[in-house]
Each structure stands twice: as structure tokens, then as C-alpha cells.
Amino acid sequence: MKVVIAGYGMAGARLAELLAARDAGVEVTVIGAEARPAANRVLLSRLLTGELTETDLSLHEPGWAPRSGVDLRTGTSVSHVDRDGRHVLLSDGTHVPYDALVLATGSRPVLPPIEGLAPDAPGVTVLRTVDDFLGAAAVLDAEARAVVLGGGVLGLETAFALSRRATSVTVVQPSGRLMDRQLDAGAAAILNGLCRRHGLCTVLGRGAVRLYPGEGVKLDDGSFLPAELTVVAAGVRPDTRLAECAGLAVDGGVLVDDRLRTTDPAIHAIGDCARATVPPQGLVAPAWRQAEVLADVLTGGDARYHHSPAPTRLRAGNIDLTVVGDGRAETGEVLRFEDPAGGRYARLAVDGDRLSGAILLGLDDAAARITQLHDGREPLPADRIALMFGRSLPAGPAGADALVCRCNGVTEKSLVDAWRAGAADAAALTAATRAGTGCGDCAGRVAALTATLNRGDTP
Amino acid sequence: MNAVATHCPYCALQCAMGLVPDGRGLKVVARDFPVNEGSLCRKGWSATALLDHPxxxxTPLVREKGRLREASWEEALDRVVHGIRAIGERHGADAVAVFGGGGLTNEKAYQLGKFARVALGTAQIDYNGRFCMSSAAAAGMRAFGLDRGLPFPVTDLAGADAVMLVGVNIAETMPPLVRHLRGVRDRGGLIVVDPRRSPTAELAALHLRPRPGTDLALSLGMLHAAVSSGLTDDDHITSRTTGFAEAWRIASRWWPERTEPVTGVAAADLTTAVATLASARNAYILTGRGTEQHSSGADQVSGWINLALALGLPGRPGSGYGCVTGQGNGQGGREHGQKADQLPGYRSITDADARAHVAGVWGVDPDVLPGPGRSAFELLDALGTPGGPRGLLVFGSNPVVSAPDSARVARRLAALDLLVVADLVLSETAALADVVLPVPQWAEEDGTMTNLEGRVLLRRKATEPPPGVRDELRILADLAVRLGQPPERFPVDAEAVFDELRRASAGGPADYAGIGYDRLRAGEALHWPCPAPGHPGTPRPFTERFAHPDGRARFRAVDHRGPAETTDADRPLWLTTGRILAQYQSGAQTRRIAELDAEPFVEVHPDTAAHAGLADGDVARVVSRRGTIVARVRLAPGIRPDTVFTPFHFPGAARANLATNPALDPLSRMPEFKACAVRLEPA
Known part of the structure; x- marks a missing residue:
């Protein structure tokens, strides 16, 4: 069985690993356009800050492919699919036959209609490949000014990373609201405040009309933002060109069934290029899950892919922002907490005892818990405060039966009894009850209780 | 009256205590010692109550017409030997098996291994430490080339700025150890990883509450955070370790936001924990059963060791990684030959040089020594099956309560032709035996123990055992001689056995050659390896080099795989098990002591209880794919709502191990005690 994987990104690399590890007699060929090992895209922004190197991002060490028995061809891409002949033609002119072809071509950046926008020009980048990031990092220096066109998740994460190296960073968001696909107005306003507090400039409700590479950007109100580096972060769209040329059904992604099969049963699609139930979100978790299912399917298993919505996370600076489900849902019970000064915000939409969506900003404990509740479709806890803040309120004060010394099972009552029987100081109480002879933590409480009793007070 | 210097009969901390005559019995008095500073928990203070317990x-007991009756030693031993011979003649030497315990002294553990291999000629010996220390042992071995629970004295912990306890509940299981964490608590550096808010978690500045069975994802996320935030000790990684790149290749895929939904630990808490450990001048990561008793236990421990290595902790004085050993002689018990694959001195039974050395000490031909046998659960599960053992000798263990899927284990024990149990009370396992042999307790004999720091301790005899009771060394000698062994091969004096153990361990990883009773009586602090009489012992074995041939520690490229079974609509909760302060292990000792409370319970989050229609104090059934536990509900808002907890000390319908999963770790053969899928319902 010959499997050809078109695309050596996070989905394609994962599938190749899983197929190789299964040792099921599958011959795997992987075609990667970049001339380097697949990179961990999640960590790309660390190249801008210099925290990690290109090697740190490699998903595979040198020699991985031959050791795993994988035929890895980098620096080339699939230019044509011959579905009848079951082979692909590569841009280097070679043919590769397949029994199963997997499209893992990922996504490509959206280029907004801005005059002068040429993604290859010096000082302009779409930040998609390792080269894009290394090129941008090379432009950055202490005097550099940067403009980021787009205030979505990628734009904001990039802006925060750039701000570690550049003198000024401005985010331009035409819609007037940061992360407008995920946030309601309240959350977006608080997030905007946090960005500004962090030293980012944000320009909301204004779009770029003309780009001068290496010099700056002109906005639709006529103002000009000088910038040595302009980053275009206007979103991505599934790269379905190959599927379309091959005549496969495409609708906001290559259409696949729960076995990740396209309309041609010999061709599959996974990751950012595939539409399995819902349009791709550009997240790694579903792409890896699809790779796992497909590895099983291609080796004779009967796994099925079921879409489960992944949370959206903003990983930028000290900001902790999580959106699960439809954070802007208006049905049912809506719980809201706003703390602009503290930079915190919570909005929970509850339908019966289930969560339909949540936006959580600066409430990381709650975010972890709510993500699990949502993923597991678990019933919500009765204590809504604990739900919203991730912690229960403390319990009330303990009574006379509460343990003072856990190690020796000594209650306040037994200490009082021992005192009444004549143990007049802490040492005598310890000798009589053993309180304090274990971990020793209660010594202070025993001493305080002795003092109280000796003063004639009731504890 | 001078107190007899000894150590507590229970956990691996081995707190020092003195015993003084008190009326007709003995009384426990404080004794100063580094690990406990004169303190004890209530188990230690009340330990002598079992000495004259009704x-x-x-007297020995033998089964006749289905009932146990009293018998003489002659009759009981003859019955054992007759049974062993009958089984051996029909089914071969491997048809008789031995099951030991991590509470036995070094001398008994050593002699038990020798008895099995030489007198019985069986490969089938393992012990309950397999349920305790095996995952940490396997992971420590492959990382450092040596498995010593704590490769530093516990007093070193006092100087730490950060300590992370992973699946360790010391405030409940070994309270005096909490004293050594006072400094780190005052400095706000105590981090506890536990699915429930245990008494230890109450002490922590930061409590991470992962879903049971997801610790490896958590440690990978922490390693990721350490690397991606530039918090690793790169000099340490370069100069003292190998394998970092491969470990990072896996951890690079576990960014904190990916670990969060898997573990339930907030990404922000995870990064705070890493920053706390990385910014400390001195820091420790310590693991316990919570992270080790899993079907991926060895890899989970490797995950924590990887994190510790990346932060430069192991091998640096004042910092480190360690495993907090559980049973009293959990450390020594795994070094001297009761493990299926080991010979004394922590030698491998498959190593030709090791076999030749040990056979030389024993005065036998190396070729007669059997090879490796089955691991503990596999051994128990094979009893009475075709090809499996037909006879079993149990010393210092109560597997009917302590083994996973314990109803199945009880069925296997019932299928035996011969079950012999040596114990001091009629434990649940002894009650099933054909022959029960009464043995002395810690205060009635001399012997050595090796505590959680690898320090060898002398326990001294303070009183005579009751008439009619026989020491295990004597029992093994009696049986060996009846089986045709020369008497001089099985001495009965503990010091003589220890001297032989010293020779057998000489040159091995756990080298006791230089440790003599004389030095222990003089109060010397002797941590193994101690290869010669003048050697000062090795409190910190890794400060110069690790024990692999190249002197380097090894990262292990491990990935998260999760528990062996999953929750579903029918069993939506995780059950995890553990110990409580007032009880010890299967409870055979502690449940009989009046002042220690002994009430089984299941700890449940109030929301989870309400959802199941249960209130505090109600009797609930905890139903797994294997069995059902019945216990009273104890509400606890600090436990994860998807998790319930029950202690494993209790017999009968409250037996936690009726429910637990015997899925084994492929390397350590540790069962999955700490994560099985259950539902909760009113009884």
C-alpha cells in the first residue's frame, strides 16, 4: 500500500509518524514545499523574540525520515493529480504513484485588497513559513517600528511577540473590535485596554488603503503609520487549489466524510485544508485528531472522526483569554463579570445545566475548568461563583470537633478537656494529648489555645 | 530505664522511636533522629498496642475439613514441605511460588529470595513492592543508572526555595516529613500536584489538580514552558545529560494551552509552577504513588525526571529529583532479591557475572539459579491456572486486600493446592490459607531496614515474642533443611544473615559490603553504596556523576498516553485510591488498634454527589468494570468533580481494589491503582 501525503506541515508530519509507527506495511511518501523539516507552527512567534531557534521548532530530527522508512521529498510540491492513473506529478518533474493520496496542504494567508501590497517585498510579510519569520526577525532592531494589519488571534500574538524586539507596534483592525469573530463588545474593550497597557497601539475601525514597503501604511482616514516592517495578518483560507484542479468537491475546505475521504475514495484530506463537518479553524488539535483517525483508516481500522469544537486561546504577553463554544450566545442564562481595571472579564452562556459558550479573560483557573466542562458536555456545578472564578469560596470557621492536630487526631475539645484535667501549659497539653508531636504544624495553635484558656476566655 | 533504640514499624520514613517497659508491655518514647526530630504520627505512638493484641x-494453624485449627510447628512445617514436594513432583519447581513484602527486613527479604532460588529452585518470586515502588524504580534506573528513592538525606529539603510534590500526600502518609518543608513553605515555594485537595495540598502555595492519569501531559507541558520561556539550565543539560533533543521533540508538541484541556490544569498555573522551580536557588521535584501507580507509571515518572533534568536539579547539591518510598522497607526490600528479575545488591538475574558472584556466596552452581519469573500481578493471576504455580508462600503481604482486581486475586488463591501465609494476625489472605505461620513483630527481633533516603537502619529487639511464634529466618531455615538444604546455608541469626547479604551485595549497585551491625549500633549514618568497612557511605550519589557508564543522566523521550481504560456515559467518573493518616497499607495491623480510626469512605465533590442523589454520610456504591465498592460518602469540595477517592486499607465490601484496574505498565509491571472508570450510585 503506497500512501502519498501532499504537505509536510503539522498534520502531514503527524500522519507520516503515525503510519510509520504502526509498521503495517504502508509505504509513505511525504511531499513538502519548504526545504526543511516540518516546523511546529505553534512556536513560530518565538523566532521573532529569539527565545527559540529554527532547530528547536523542527518536528523531526535530521535523519528521521530514513530511520522511519519514510520517503521524504522536500523543496518540491504536488503540481498535478492524475486520479485515473493514481499518481501525482511533482514540481520537480517526477511522478509518484499512490494507492491512497492524502491532501494536507494547509492554508494560505488572505491578502486584503491594499494597493502596493506585495507579500515578497522587503519589509512586508505574511508570517506563514519559517522563512517569513526569520526574514521578519532580520528586519527587527531596537529602532524598528512595526504595523500589524489585523486584530485577530494571529495578529495580536504576532504584535505581542514583535513588541519584545521593536520600538513600537501598531495593530490596525478595520472592524472596530479586536478578535471580532470570537468576542463580544465588553470583552473586546477590556482586551483593547490590556493591549494598550502592554504598550501596543491599536487603531480600530480604520483600514489600510496603501502600503509602502519598508516605509509604512496609509490608512483610510488619510493618516500615515511609518513602519520598517508591515505584517499582514488578515486571516487564512484553506489551500484547496490542488483539490479543485483534481475535480474534488470543495466548499470552504476540501469536503471529507468521517473517514476523512474526499469525493474520490482514494483521496483523503486532513488539517487546515479539510472541511470535516465544519470549516477548518486553523487549530492544531483537530488536525492531529484527524491524522490519528486517518492513520487508523489507512491501516484497515474503523476509526471515525467526530468534530468537537476546540477552544480559542490567545497566548500573548500575560494575557490569558479563552473562548469556548459560542461565547456570544444570547440564549438561556447569561452570567457576566466585568472588571476593566483588573483586566478581567467573564461571560458564560448557560443552557439548562450545560454550557453553550464562554469568554474568559484573566480568569485562568476558570478557563481550565470550563474548557473541560464544555469538552466533556459535563453538567455544570451548582455553585456559579466557583464556576465563573474557578475556586469555591472558603468554608466557614471550624468548631470544637475540628482537628487541631491531624497527625494525632487531637480536637480542640480534647485539648480543652486536657487543660481542665490540669495540663496548664503547651508542653503539658502536648504530653497529655500528643498534639504537635507529628508534623508540628499545630504548635502555634496549641500555644494560642493555652494562652486563651489561661486567661479564662472561652476558646 | 534506658529505652531500646528502634524505628517505627510502618512507613519508609522509618521514624526513630524508643521503647521502654510500661507495666507488662512496652511504651513508645520520643527519640531524636534526623528524619523525624523526635516526632511521630499517631500510628507510631500507638504501635505497641498490637504486641499483646488478643x-x-x-500458634500455627492448619486447614482441616475446610477450617483452620491450631497445630504444632512440626505438623505445620511438615504439611508445608509435604505440599511443596507433592506439587514439585507433579508440576516441577516453578509450580511453587513465593510472594514477599516491602515491610520485611533486609535480612528476611534477602533470605526469602535465596530460599526461593536455592531451596525451592523456583523462578516464581515477586513481592508487593511491585505495587509500590516499581515505576519509580524503573524510571530512576533508566535516567540515572541507579534507583535510590531519595539520592539525598531528607534534611537537605530544609534549604530548598521550591519543592514540587507530585502525587505525594506526606501530611497524611508520613507527617513528620512535613517538618523538613517548613522553610520552603515559609518562602512560598511549595507546589503540590494532586487531583484532590489533600492535607498536603492545603499546605501548598500552588495546587495543580490534574485529571487522574494525565500527569505525563502535565510534565510535558511544563517542560515545554521551561524551554520556550528560556528557563532551562543549558549548561547542566550539555555537560551532565544526554537525550534532551529527543525529549524536547515530544515536549515541543505539548504547549501549555494544549495540555490544559487534557489535564484540567490552567496553563497559567502550569507556567507559574515552572517559573517557581526555575527561579529557585535550590529546588526539588518529588514523586509518589499518585503519579507512579499507572499503566504508564514508569513513563510518567520519566516525564518528571525530564523536567528536573532540564531545570538542572538532579546532581546539583541542594537540589534534585527523588521518589518518596512508601513501605517501611520499600527501598531495601527491592534491592536484595525478592523481585522476580533481581539478585541481591540490586543485580540483574540475567547478568552472568552477577549470577556467578551470588551463586559463589550461596555455595551453589550459577547454572542452578533460575531466571526471571513473573511480576507480582502476573504471578497472582497465574495461580492455579494451567502452567501456573499450584503452591504459594506469602510473607509479609496481604494481596487479598492490596492487589488490584482483588476479587479475581481471591479466586486465584482459592484455586491453589497449597497456600501458606506467614503473618502476625489472621489477615484476609491468611484466612484463606492451608497453613498459617505466626511470626514476630518489629519490637521482638533485630533487623535492618533501608529508609527512603537509602540509609540503612538497625531496629533492635526490645521484648521477647510470644511463645509459639517463630521468626521468618528460622521458618525459612526449618523449611530449607526439610527440603534437603545444608543447615549452614540458612543461618537464623539476623546479624549473620546481614553479613552474608553484605558479601552478596558487594560490587553491586546497592553495595552494603561496608555496613556492619557494629557501625549501625554506634549510630553511624550509612547510606548505600558503602563498599568497604572504612567507607563513609554515600548520602548524595549523583553530585559528581550519574551511575550510567558515561556518567551522564539520560532524558527519556516519553509521550502521554493516558489511563488504560476511559470513562464513558455508564462510568463517567475517575476513581483514585490512596492512604489515610490513621491506617497503613492493607490495614491488617492498624485496623486492629483501637485508637486509630477505621471507617471506610468515598470522598466525593458535593456537585457530583448531588448529581448521583447522594448526601454526606449516605452509603454509596462505586461501580467499575471489575467490581463494586460500598462505602459512606464524605463530601469534599476540594476534589475534582470528575474524580472520587477511596482509601485502600479496608476489607470486605469496602475493598478499594475490588474496583481497580490490573492493567500493567509494560516496563515496571505496575498496576493502574490510581485511575479507573466508575459510576457512583446510592446503595
Missing amino acids: ERLR
Whole structure:
């Protein structure tokens, strides 16, 4: 069985690993356009800050492919699919036959209609490949000014990373609201405040009309933002060109069934290029899950892919922002907490005892818990405060039966009894009850209780 | 009256205590010692109550017409030997098996291994430490080339700025150890990883509450955070370790936001924990059963060791990684030959040089020594099956309560032709035996123990055992001689056995050659390896080099795989098990002591209880794919709502191990005690 994987990104690399590890007699060929090992895209922004190197991002060490028995061809891409002949033609002119072809071509950046926008020009980048990031990092220096066109998740994460190296960073968001696909107005306003507090400039409700590479950007109100580096972060769209040329059904992604099969049963699609139930979100978790299912399917298993919505996370600076489900849902019970000064915000939409969506900003404990509740479709806890803040309120004060010394099972009552029987100081109480002879933590409480009793007070 | 210097009969901390005559019995008095500083928990203070307990066995018992009756030693031993011979003649030497315990002294553990291999000629010996220390042992071995629970004295912990306890509940299981964490608590550096808010978690500045069975994802996320935030000790990684790149290749895929939904630990808490450990001048990561008792236990421990290595902790004085050993002689018990694959001195039974050395000490031909046998659960599960053992000798263990899927284990024990149990009370396992042999307790004999720091301790005899009770060394000698062994091969004096153990361990990883009773009586602090009489012992074995041939520690490229079974609509909760302060292990000792409370319970989050229609104090059934536990509900808002907890000390319908999963770790053969899928319902 010959499997050809078109695309050596996070989905394609994962599938190749899983197929190789299964040792099921599958011959795997992987075609990667970049001339380097697949990179961990999640960590790309660390190249801008210099925290990690290109090697740190490699998903595979040198020699991985031959050791795993994988035929890895980098620096080339699939230019044509011959579905009848079951082979692909590569841009280097070679043919590769397949029994199963997997499209893992990922996504490509959206280029907004801005005059002068040429993604290859010096000082302009779409930040998609390792080269894009290394090129941008090379432009950055202490005097550099940067403009980021787009205030979505990628734009904001990039802006925060750039701000570690550049003198000024401005985010331009035409819609007037940061992360407008995920946030309601309240959350977006608080997030905007946090960005500004962090030293980012944000320009909301204004779009770029003309780009001068290496010099700056002109906005639709006529103002000009000088910038040595302009980053275009206007979103991505599934790269379905190959599927379309091959005549496969495409609708906001290559259409696949729960076995990740396209309309041609010999061709599959996974990751950012595939539409399995819902349009791709550009997240790694579903792409890896699809790779796992497909590895099983291609080796004779009967796994099925079921879409489960992944949370959206903003990983930028000290900001902790999580959106699960439809954070802007208006049905049912809506719980809201706003703390602009503290930079915190919570909005929970509850339908019966289930969560339909949540936006959580600066409430990381709650975010972890709510993500699990949502993923597991678990019933919500009765204590809504604990739900919203991730912690229960403390319990009330303990009574006379509460343990003072856990190690020796000594209650306040037994200490009082021992005192009444004549143990007049802490040492005598310890000798009589053993309180304090274990971990020793209660010594202070025993001493305080002795003092109280000796003063004639009731504890 | 001078107190007899000894150590507590229970956990691996081995707190020092003195015993003084008190009326007709003995009384416990404080004794100063580094690990406990004169303190004890209530188990230690009340330990002598079992010495003259009415349920103490004082004569052998043999089964006749289905009932146990009293018998003489002659009759009981003859019955054992007759049974062994009959089985051996029909089914071969491997048809008789031995099951030991991590509470036995070094001398008994050593002699038990020798008895099995030489007198019985069986490969089938393992012990309950497999349920305790095996995952940490396997992971420590492959990382450092040596498995010593704590490769530093516990007093070193006092100087730490950060300590992370992973699946360790010391405030409940070994309270005096909490004293050594006072400094780190005052400095706000105590981090506890536990699915429930245990008494230890109450002490922590930061409590991470992962879903049971997801610790490896958590440690990978922490390693990721350490690397991606530039918090690693790169000099340490370069100069003292190998394998970092491969470990990072896996951790690079576990960014904190990916670990969060898997573990339930907030990404922000995870990064705070890493920053706390990385910014500390001195820091420790310590693991316990919570992270080790899993079907991926060895890899989970490797995950924590990887994190510790990346932060430069192991091998640096004042910092480190360690495993907090559980049973009293959990450390020594795994070094001297009761493990299926080991010979004394922590030698491998498959190593030709090791076999030749040990056979030389034993005065036998190396070729007669059997090879490796089955691991503990596999051994128990094979009993009475075709090809499996037909006879079993149990010393210092109560597997009917302590083994996973314990109803199945009880069925296997019932299928035996011969079950012999040596114990001091009629434990749940002894009650099923054909022959029960009464043995002495810690205060009635001399012997050595090796505590959680690898320090060898002398326990001294303070009183005579009851008449009719026989020491295990004597029992093994009696049986060996009846089986045709020369008497001089099985000495009965503990010091003589220890001297032989020293020679057998000489040159091995756990080298006791230089440790003599004389040095222990003089109060020397001797941590193994101690290869010669003048050697000062090795409190910190890794400060110069690790024990692999190249002197380097090894990262291990491990990935998260999760528990062996999953929750579903029918069993939506995780059950995890553990110990409580007032009880110890299967409870055979502690449940009989009046002042220690002994009430089984299941700890449940109030929301989870309400959802199941249960209130505090109600009797609930905890139903797994294997069995059902019945216990009272104890509400606890600090436990994860998807998790319930029950202690494993109790017999009968409250037996936690009726529910637990015997899925084994492929390397350590540790069962999955800490994560099985259950539902909760009113009884």
C-alpha cells in the first residue's frame, strides 16, 4: 500500500509518524514545499523574540525520515493529480504513484485588497513559513517600528511577540473590535485596554488603503503609520487549489466524510485544508485528531472522526483569554463579570445545566475548568461563583470537633478537656494529648489555645 | 530505664522511636533522629498496642475439613514441605511460588529470595513492592543508572526555595516529613500536584489538580514552558545529560494551552509552577504513588525526571529529583532479591557475572539459579491456572486486600493446592490459607531496614515474642533443611544473615559490603553504596556523576498516553485510591488498634454527589468494570468533580481494589491503582 501525503506541515508530519509507527506495511511518501523539516507552527512567534531557534521548532530530527522508512521529498510540491492513473506529478518533474493520496496542504494567508501590497517585498510579510519569520526577525532592531494589519488571534500574538524586539507596534483592525469573530463588545474593550497597557497601539475601525514597503501604511482616514516592517495578518483560507484542479468537491475546505475521504475514495484530506463537518479553524488539535483517525483508516481500522469544537486561546504577553463554544450566545442564562481595571472579564452562556459558550479573560483557573466542562458536555456545578472564578469560596470557621492536630487526631475539645484535667501549659497539653508531636504544624495553635484558656476566655 | 533504640514499624520514613517497659508491655518514647526530630504520627505512638493484641497469632494453624485449627510447628512445617514436594513432583519447581513484602527486613527479604532460588529452585518470586515502588524504580534506573528513592538525606529539603510534590500526600502518609518543608513553605515555594485537595495540598502555595492519569501531559507541558520561556539550565543539560533533543521533540508538541484541556490544569498555573522551580536557588521535584501507580507509571515518572533534568536539579547539591518510598522497607526490600528479575545488591538475574558472584556466596552452581519469573500481578493471576504455580508462600503481604482486581486475586488463591501465609494476625489472605505461620513483630527481633533516603537502619529487639511464634529466618531455615538444604546455608541469626547479604551485595549497585551491625549500633549514618568497612557511605550519589557508564543522566523521550481504560456515559467518573493518616497499607495491623480510626469512605465533590442523589454520610456504591465498592460518602469540595477517592486499607465490601484496574505498565509491571472508570450510585 503506497500512501502519498501532499504537505509536510503539522498534520502531514503527524500522519507520516503515525503510519510509520504502526509498521503495517504502508509505504509513505511525504511531499513538502519548504526545504526543511516540518516546523511546529505553534512556536513560530518565538523566532521573532529569539527565545527559540529554527532547530528547536523542527518536528523531526535530521535523519528521521530514513530511520522511519519514510520517503521524504522536500523543496518540491504536488503540481498535478492524475486520479485515473493514481499518481501525482511533482514540481520537480517526477511522478509518484499512490494507492491512497492524502491532501494536507494547509492554508494560505488572505491578502486584503491594499494597493502596493506585495507579500515578497522587503519589509512586508505574511508570517506563514519559517522563512517569513526569520526574514521578519532580520528586519527587527531596537529602532524598528512595526504595523500589524489585523486584530485577530494571529495578529495580536504576532504584535505581542514583535513588541519584545521593536520600538513600537501598531495593530490596525478595520472592524472596530479586536478578535471580532470570537468576542463580544465588553470583552473586546477590556482586551483593547490590556493591549494598550502592554504598550501596543491599536487603531480600530480604520483600514489600510496603501502600503509602502519598508516605509509604512496609509490608512483610510488619510493618516500615515511609518513602519520598517508591515505584517499582514488578515486571516487564512484553506489551500484547496490542488483539490479543485483534481475535480474534488470543495466548499470552504476540501469536503471529507468521517473517514476523512474526499469525493474520490482514494483521496483523503486532513488539517487546515479539510472541511470535516465544519470549516477548518486553523487549530492544531483537530488536525492531529484527524491524522490519528486517518492513520487508523489507512491501516484497515474503523476509526471515525467526530468534530468537537476546540477552544480559542490567545497566548500573548500575560494575557490569558479563552473562548469556548459560542461565547456570544444570547440564549438561556447569561452570567457576566466585568472588571476593566483588573483586566478581567467573564461571560458564560448557560443552557439548562450545560454550557453553550464562554469568554474568559484573566480568569485562568476558570478557563481550565470550563474548557473541560464544555469538552466533556459535563453538567455544570451548582455553585456559579466557583464556576465563573474557578475556586469555591472558603468554608466557614471550624468548631470544637475540628482537628487541631491531624497527625494525632487531637480536637480542640480534647485539648480543652486536657487543660481542665490540669495540663496548664503547651508542653503539658502536648504530653497529655500528643498534639504537635507529628508534623508540628499545630504548635502555634496549641500555644494560642493555652494562652486563651489561661486567661479564662472561652476558646 | 534506658529505652531500646528502634524505628517505627510502618512507613519508609522509618521514624526513630524508643521503647521502654510500661507495666507488662512496652511504651513508645520520643527519640531524636534526623528524619523525624523526635516526632511521630499517631500510628507510631500507638504501635505497641498490637504486641499483646488478643488477635495476635500465637500458634500455627492448619486447614482441616475446610477450617483452620491450631497445630504444632512440626505438623505445620511438615504439611508445608509435604505440599511443596507433592506439587514439585507433579508440576516441577516453578509450580511453587513465593510472594514477599516491602515491610520485611533486609535480612528476611534477602533470605526469602535465596530460599526461593536455592531451596525451592523456583523462578516464581515477586513481592508487593511491585505495587509500590516499581515505576519509580524503573524510571530512576533508566535516567540515572541507579534507583535510590531519595539520592539525598531528607534534611537537605530544609534549604530548598521550591519543592514540587507530585502525587505525594506526606501530611497524611508520613507527617513528620512535613517538618523538613517548613522553610520552603515559609518562602512560598511549595507546589503540590494532586487531583484532590489533600492535607498536603492545603499546605501548598500552588495546587495543580490534574485529571487522574494525565500527569505525563502535565510534565510535558511544563517542560515545554521551561524551554520556550528560556528557563532551562543549558549548561547542566550539555555537560551532565544526554537525550534532551529527543525529549524536547515530544515536549515541543505539548504547549501549555494544549495540555490544559487534557489535564484540567490552567496553563497559567502550569507556567507559574515552572517559573517557581526555575527561579529557585535550590529546588526539588518529588514523586509518589499518585503519579507512579499507572499503566504508564514508569513513563510518567520519566516525564518528571525530564523536567528536573532540564531545570538542572538532579546532581546539583541542594537540589534534585527523588521518589518518596512508601513501605517501611520499600527501598531495601527491592534491592536484595525478592523481585522476580533481581539478585541481591540490586543485580540483574540475567547478568552472568552477577549470577556467578551470588551463586559463589550461596555455595551453589550459577547454572542452578533460575531466571526471571513473573511480576507480582502476573504471578497472582497465574495461580492455579494451567502452567501456573499450584503452591504459594506469602510473607509479609496481604494481596487479598492490596492487589488490584482483588476479587479475581481471591479466586486465584482459592484455586491453589497449597497456600501458606506467614503473618502476625489472621489477615484476609491468611484466612484463606492451608497453613498459617505466626511470626514476630518489629519490637521482638533485630533487623535492618533501608529508609527512603537509602540509609540503612538497625531496629533492635526490645521484648521477647510470644511463645509459639517463630521468626521468618528460622521458618525459612526449618523449611530449607526439610527440603534437603545444608543447615549452614540458612543461618537464623539476623546479624549473620546481614553479613552474608553484605558479601552478596558487594560490587553491586546497592553495595552494603561496608555496613556492619557494629557501625549501625554506634549510630553511624550509612547510606548505600558503602563498599568497604572504612567507607563513609554515600548520602548524595549523583553530585559528581550519574551511575550510567558515561556518567551522564539520560532524558527519556516519553509521550502521554493516558489511563488504560476511559470513562464513558455508564462510568463517567475517575476513581483514585490512596492512604489515610490513621491506617497503613492493607490495614491488617492498624485496623486492629483501637485508637486509630477505621471507617471506610468515598470522598466525593458535593456537585457530583448531588448529581448521583447522594448526601454526606449516605452509603454509596462505586461501580467499575471489575467490581463494586460500598462505602459512606464524605463530601469534599476540594476534589475534582470528575474524580472520587477511596482509601485502600479496608476489607470486605469496602475493598478499594475490588474496583481497580490490573492493567500493567509494560516496563515496571505496575498496576493502574490510581485511575479507573466508575459510576457512583446510592446503595
